[in-house]
Amino acid sequence: MLHVETRHAIHPDHAKGMDTDALRSNFLAQDMFQDGQIRLIYTHYDRFVMGGAVPAGGDLTLDVVAETKTATFLERREMGIVNIGETGTVSADGQIYEIAHGEVLYLGMGTGAVTFSGAGRYYITSAPAHRKCPNRLVKLAECKEVEMGAAETSNKRVIRQFIHPLVMDSCQLILGYTSLLDGSVWNTMPAHIHDRRMEAYLYFGMDAESRVLHLMGDPQETRHLFIGNEQGAISPSWSIHSGAGIGAYTFIWAMAGDNVDYTDMDFIQPKDLK
Ligand SMILES: O=C[C@H](O)[C@@H](O)CC(=O)C(=O)O
Numbered sequence: 001m002l003h004v005e006t007r008h009a010i011h012p013d014h015a016k017g018m019d020t021d022a023l024r025s026n027f028l029a030q031d032m033f034q035d036g037q038i039r040l041i042y043t044h045y046d047r048f049v050m051g052g053a054v055p056a057g058g059d060l061t062l063d064v065v066a067e068t069k070t071a072t073f074l075e076r077r078e079m080g081i082v083n084i085g086e087t088g089t090v091s092a093d094g095q096i097y098e099i100a101h102g103e104v105l106y107l108g109m110g111t112g113a114v115t116f117s118g119a120g121r122y123y124i125t126s127a128p129a130h131r132k133c134p135n136r137l138v139k140l141a142e143c144k145e146v147e148m149g150a151a152e153t154s155n156k157r158v159i160r161q162f163i164h165p166l167v168m169d170s171c172q173l174i175l176g177y178t179s180l181l182d183g184s185v186w187n188t189m190p191a192h193i194h195d196r197r198m199e200a201y202l203y204f205g206m207d208a209e210s211r212v213l214h215l216m217g218d219p220q221e222t223r224h225l226f227i228g229n230e231q232g233a234i235s236p237s238w239s240i241h242s243g244a245g246i247g248a249y250t251f252i253w254a255m256a257g258d259n260v261d262y263t264d265m266d267f268i269q270p271k272d273l274k
């Protein structure tokens with residue numbers, strides 16, 4: 001079963017006046033992971049799509065998505081898939097990929113139908129593409145690891161870059177995930193924006209009762225979302241995207257836009273946030 005929800009692009013002046021419900025219905029991504037379903041959120045931020053596929057031991061095929069009005073979803077798009085569950089398989093273009101927890105599968109433009117199977121919980125990201133880059137399963141050992149932060153500032157973390165120019169080729173999509181070290185709670189502080197790219201976070205690996213206090217908004221007009229396990233935040237290009245967790249967490253970040261330069265960020269120091 002396929003379910004697709006559309007999220008329109010919001011102007012920062014509009015976001016300023018939103019109450020909690022409006023912020024959550026526009027920027028929180030929830031209910032993506034349901035047994036036996038593929039659930040996508042089609043955003044108008046760079047036409048980035050995020051979602052989940054949970055085959056729960058069976059098979060789920062993603063092929064036609066009415067929103068794109070193309071013969072297949074990937075006809076003019078690329079896709080990045082992260083398995084946040086147990087080992088499972090994804091079949092595409094006549095290949096069967098066995099994907100362990102934390103591994104990333106990139107599927108290039110023109111790949112055709114994609115079938116998700118087994119015990120995996122698959123986080124799906126996709127952006128429009130202009131050329132075919134080779135399909136590739138990126139193993140944990142192949143990603144680029146970057147250590148950031150320090151215990152003294154409660155933000156010691158490891159950033160693992162998978163769909164990233166230092167690892168592989170893609171059109172728009174950049175993707176990886178960041179894990180907080182024991183006792184560190186803050187991600188992406190100092191915060192940043194990048195007007196050239198939108199971004200989406202998916203928080204996972206959390207206790208069911210735990211929450212991340214996710215910060216969003218114009219740096220001078222910050223807002224927050226309390227986010228639970230396997231929920232995400234959609235970050236417009238004008239918004240910061242940062243957070244502090246009550247317990248351990250990892251988050252997948254994915255971006256689409258004008259460049260694939262991960263280091264292209266405009267930082268905002270804590271003293272300049274409001
Ligand atoms: O543009 C890059 C993204 O916001 C994240 O990769 C930041 C991040 O993982 C972190 O600092 O912890």
Ligand SMILES: [Zn+2]
Binds near residue numbers: 192194199241265
């Ligand atoms: Zn960012």
